[in-house]
Amino acid sequence: MKHKSPIRRLAILLFIGALLIAASGRVDQLRAYQGAQVAIFAIAISAIVLLTGYSGQISLGHGALMAVGGYAAVLSRTHWNIPYPLSFIIGSAVAGVFGFLLGIAAARLKGPYLAGTTLALAVGLPSLANQFHVLGGEQGLTFDAGNVPSWLGSDFSQYRWFFVVTVIAAIAVFWLLRNLLSTRYGRRWRAIRSNPTAAALAGINVGRAKVLAFTLSSTVAGLAGSLFAMLLGLVAPLAFTLTLSFTLVTGAVLAGVSNLGGSIVGAVVLVSIPELSNAAASHFGGSDKVTANLPGVITSVLLIATVLFIPNGPKMPKLSRQ
Amino acid sequence: MFVQRRTKGGIFAAAVVAAAALVASALPAHAETGVTSSTIKLGVTLPLTGAAAPGYNKIPAAMKAYFDYVNANGGVNGRQIKLVVKDDAYSPSQTLSVTNDLILKDKVFALVGTLGTANNEATTRLVNSQGVPRLFVNTGFSGFADMKKYPTTFPLFPSYATEAKIMGKYLSDNFAGHKVALIYQDDDFGMDALKGFSTAGTTFVAKIPYAALSQADPSVIGKWVTSIVASGADTVVMFGVTSATGALAGGLYKAGLIGKVQLILGSVGSDGTTLKGLLGPLAPALAGSIAASFLPSPSDATDEYITQFKAINTQYNAGATFDNNVLVGMNTAMMTVQALRAAGMSPTRASLIKAIETKGSTWASAAFSPLLYSAKSHVGYTGYWFGKLGLDGNAVSVDGPGKYTLYTTDSGSGAVVKAAAARPAMPAKGLPKN
Numbered sequence: 226m227k228h229k230s231p232i233r234r235l236a237i238l239l240f241i242g243a244l245l246i247a248a249s250g251r252v253d254q255l256r257a258y259q260g261a262q263v264a265i266f267a268i269a270i271s272a273i274v275l276l277t278g279y280s281g282q283i284s285l286g287h288g289a290l291m292a293v294g295g296y297a298a299v300l301s302r303t304h305w306n307i308p309y310p311l312s313f314i315i316g317s318a319v320a321g322v323f324g325f326l327l328g329i330a331a332a333r334l335k336g337p338y339l340a341g342t343t344l345a346l347a348v349g350l351p352s353l354a355n356q357f358h359v360l361g362g363e364q365g366l367t368f369d370a371g372n373v374p375s376w377l378g379s380d381f382s383q384y385r386w387f388f389v390v391t392v393i394a395a396i397a398v399f400w401l402l403r404n405l406l407s408t409r410y411g412r413r414w415r416a417i418r419s420n421p422t423a424a425a426l427a428g429i430n431v432g433r434a435k436v437l438a439f440t441l442s443s444t445v446a447g448l449a450g451s452l453f454a455m456l457l458g459l460v461a462p463l464a465f466t467l468t469l470s471f472t473l474v475t476g477a478v479l480a481g482v483s484n485l486g487g488s489i490v491g492a493v494v495l496v497s498i499p500e501l502s503n504a505a506a507s508h509f510g511g512s513d514k515v516t517a518n519l520p521g522v523i524t525s526v527l528l529i530a531t532v533l534f535i536p537n538g539p540k541m542p543k544l545s546r547q
Numbered sequence: 548m549f550v551q552r553r554t555k556g557g558i559f560a561a562a563v564v565a566a567a568a569l570v571a572s573a574l575p576a577h578a579e580t581g582v583t584s585s586t587i588k589l590g591v592t593l594p595l596t597g598a599a600a601p602g603y604n605k606i607p608a609a610m611k612a613y614f615d616y617v618n619a620n621g622g623v624n625g626r627q628i629k630l631v632v633k634d635d636a637y638s639p640s641q642t643l644s645v646t647n648d649l650i651l652k653d654k655v656f657a658l659v660g661t662l663g664t665a666n667n668e669a670t671t672r673l674v675n676s677q678g679v680p681r682l683f684v685n686t687g688f689s690g691f692a693d694m695k696k697y698p699t700t701f702p703l704f705p706s707y708a709t710e711a712k713i714m715g716k717y718l719s720d721n722f723a724g725h726k727v728a729l730i731y732q733d734d735d736f737g738m739d740a741l742k743g744f745s746t747a748g749t750t751f752v753a754k755i756p757y758a759a760l761s762q763a764d765p766s767v768i769g770k771w772v773t774s775i776v777a778s779g780a781d782t783v784v785m786f787g788v789t790s791a792t793g794a795l796a797g798g799l800y801k802a803g804l805i806g807k808v809q810l811i812l813g814s815v816g817s818d819g820t821t822l823k824g825l826l827g828p829l830a831p832a833l834a835g836s837i838a839a840s841f842l843p844s845p846s847d848a849t850d851e852y853i854t855q856f857k858a859i860n861t862q863y864n865a866g867a868t869f870d871n872n873v874l875v876g877m878n879t880a881m882m883t884v885q886a887l888r889a890a891g892m893s894p895t896r897a898s899l900i901k902a903i904e905t906k907g908s909t910w911a912s913a914a915f916s917p918l919l920y921s922a923k924s925h926v927g928y929t930g931y932w933f934g935k936l937g938l939d940g941n942a943v944s945v946d947g948p949g950k951y952t953l954y955t956t957d958s959g960s961g962a963v964v965k966a967a968a969a970r971p972a973m974p975a976k977g978l979p980k981n
Contacts, residue, residue: 253651254647254651255647255648255651255652258644258647258651262644352758352759355733355734355735355758355759356733356758358738362734362735362738363664363665363734363735363736363759364664364665364668364688364690364735365639365665365668367668367671383672383676453640456643457639457640457643457669458643458668458669458671458672459639459665459668459669461639461665461668461669462665463637463638463639463663463665463666464638464639464640464665464669466638468597468636468638469638469640499644499645503648514595516634517595517596517634518596521596
């Protein structure tokens with residue numbers, strides 16, 4: 226397939242972004258909020274796609290990496306009083322450093338051992354907040370994203386503003402990752418995923434490439450975590466549970482794991498499941514217990530069905546390139 | 548000509564009247580969000596699925612049962628109360644998502660009994676920006692009484708700091724000269740408690756922190772028992788959740804210490820029904836323990852609130868076992884009905900908040916504690932009574948059945964005051980007429 230130039234890709238993404246931002250003025254606040262959720266999930270899922278789909282490493286702990294980014298963003302904003310876009314960069318950077326250290330260990334582990342290590346991280350890390358007073362304990366720390374910039378007018382809702390911020394972040398991430406994956410780094414990662422031994426024989430430093438992938442993936446997850454903190458208005462251990470990590474992996478599987486464009490599909494599906502299950506429950510009736518458990522059931526069924534029938538995820542001809 | 552002009556004028560006048568009527572019918576006297584001529588819509592978020600769900604998942608059905616009972620008896624000023632229940636699985640991000648639904652899509656009038664500290668914190672920005680009243684939040688975090696940060700929020704339960712201060716006073720009154728050890732959860736819950744004990748000037752021979760959820764690890768329980776024995780304590784204060792109390796009872800039983808140390812339990816860790824479920828045949832080992840509570844014991848058949856709520860529970864809650872969670876749900880619902888009644892014939896969000904601030908402190912509620920609502924304070928309950936657990940796991944007042952001594956104080960440095968408990972009588976048939 227023909228390569229698109231980075232400039233052309235940027236133009237396409239900016240056009241889509243401009244369309245989305247313009248469209249956000251025509252929907253209610255609830256949709257704007259869900260749009261922001263989709264953008265954040267898409268970023269977080271793309272971090273897993275980069276790690277698993279390209280470098281072949283498994284992570285069940287990306288929720289914890291989001292927590293690192295989120296807490297770093299909140300702490301830097303609160304203690305240094307910096308503008309919040311800057312706190313996103315700090316959140317990403319801290320998560321990146323954390324991911325680098327983790328990546329050194331991860332590069333020595335394979336398959337279930339790596340899955341186990343990252344799982345332990347997802348379980349253990351968020352509860353650290355209860356051990357150190359500076360991390361705010363169980364009720365967490367609030368993130369003050371301030372008001373909507375006044376030049377946008379008083380009609381511009383806060384959720385619409387968050388949507389704009391998250392869409393811009395998502396465009397930046399997708400553009401950078403897309404370009405990176407078509408460089409030699411992307412080719413090295415794919416070579417490692419296909420056959421680490423052959424890649425090593427071909428002169429690729431497998432360990433270094435894996436650590437780089439882990440660092441980058443963590444940085445992206447950290448950005449998602451920072452944006453998540455902005456949307457929620459706080460960070461707390463309960464916001465970054467094991468469920469979040471599993472949800473992200475589910476999203477990545479639905480996205481087709483090795484398909485960057487698919488992360489958007491995965492994110493849309495994750496955000497719309499509660500909505501769909503609500504509609505189904507109110508249409509067919511049923512007790513509160515059924516309604517409450519329906520989203521979990523739908524997610525699990527979708528996950529199993531995807532693995533069984535379309536293991537490479539839904540095809541996105543325009544955006545995906547194997 | 549003249550006739551024609553008159554006709555034109557008539558048509559014009561008719562058109563003006565018709566237009567005015569159309570406008571008037573389209574704007575029915577500025578109805579408040581969530582309120583129609585026949586209904587009031589309320590919302591609640593709490594965990595119905597996940598690890599935190601057992602127990603709490605009984606609360607919404609109990610609230611609905613009480614609202615159904617009130618609806619069957621004419622509703623509130625002729626309006627039927629509708630409660631929209633949303634599951635948040637105890638995750639703040641889900642709480643925000645479903646609260647968005649409640650406020651922006653379902654368009655509820657107010658939130659009622661929303662559960663969890665971080666969960667309520669996550670929705671604060673939304674709640675404040677939309678001016679949605681958030682009544683009787685289900686958490687002991689004292690911060691929610693801050694009217695500047697949470698202008699539309701009303702806590703109900705007393706704070707953990709209040710509880711620890713009151714326990715400290717009880718210890719110095721009744722256990723002077725005893726060697727007291729403290730076990731506490733090493734997070735905000737426990738930190739609030741340590742603050743309260745230090746204000747009360749309580750000294751412990753051992754302070755034993757444990758990480759939340761580590762009570763499931765037998766080696767942790769072993770350490771508690773070793774520390775208790777090493778400190779020579781004859782009295783142990785347990786300031787943790789109910790599963791930690793259960794684990795401690797098991798540990799003391801194994802070490803043969805039952806009957807040799809006096810247990811004193813916090814209100815969070817002494818739910819009789821849950822303890823019975825956790826301990827099974829071992830449950831009587833906790834008999835004689837002293838427990839702090841603000842609500843009456845759900846098993847107290849002499850209490851007028853309990854008997855009335857039980858009757859409503861039997862009729863409207865499909866045979867759910869009457870326990871502390873059902874009691875909390877019904878009590879919250881009854882407070883809500885009084886707030887809605889006091890908000891007037893055409894309730895608005897502003898009139899609802901004003902009603903609680905001006906009249907809330909006088910309303911009927913099951914707890915043996917005054918309510919401190921006023922234009923200057925959003926603090927709810929402030930007091931506790933002490934009971935002894937019987938062989939059946941239920942607490943009976945230390946002063947004898949039906950006699951309650953109440954200890955009240957604030958979350959700060961105020962003194963602890965001891966007084967005979969007094970509360971408004973249960974309204975006839977459990978239907979408020981305020």
